[in-house]
Amino acid sequence: GENVEQHPSTLSVQEGDSAVIKCTYSDSASNYFPWYKQELGKGPQLIIDIRSNVGEKKDQRIAVTLNKTAKHFSLHITETQPEDSAVYFCAAILSGGSYIPTFGRGTSLIVHP
């Protein structure tokens, strides 16, 4: 089955700095890669996603890049703010196939004011 590795497990930055979280996946057939943000005491919520036919996608301060050859994808957050503090999960999914979402172990992002 699919295996997703996520790094780092904890990331501490100063407000205004950029943050990058990286994930690698094992199944080259995976073609959908969402990122979720989980705030304290809540369920994860989708913040951005990318499909295998796209190399990069941006939405305001967040962006995701995908390298299919290397089988890794990354979340980039620019101009971080304290409200960005949360746990972030990546996932790799074979859409249209077995469709069992496999999540990374999560990254705890702490943005210091």
Place this chain on the structure above:
Amino acid sequence: DAGITQSPRYKITETGRQVTLMCHQTWSHSYMFWYRQDLGHGLRLIYYSAAADITDKGEVPDGYVVSRSKTENFPLTLESATRSQTSVYFCASSQDKAGNTIYFGEGSWLTVV
């Protein structure tokens, strides 16, 4: 728009007791999932369902039972709770296997004493 709701949100039970966590979604999504979240392990899939009356095991199914008699409900039962099942449980749903957004509930915090 009720979305996906879980109940109870918080539960303390004794070892050996049977516990059922309820999950209800109002979107008529085909796919539903149960995950448990533990420190250091991220989100681990317990069971999932592709449609009513169709269920399948995930990564950590032992000790759990699910059913899906109706599309909108996907209860998770711990037949004889153990302390190792102390965790936060998240129900999730998705429209189909085409790589659509997975929506999570707010979580059920279960403590087994």
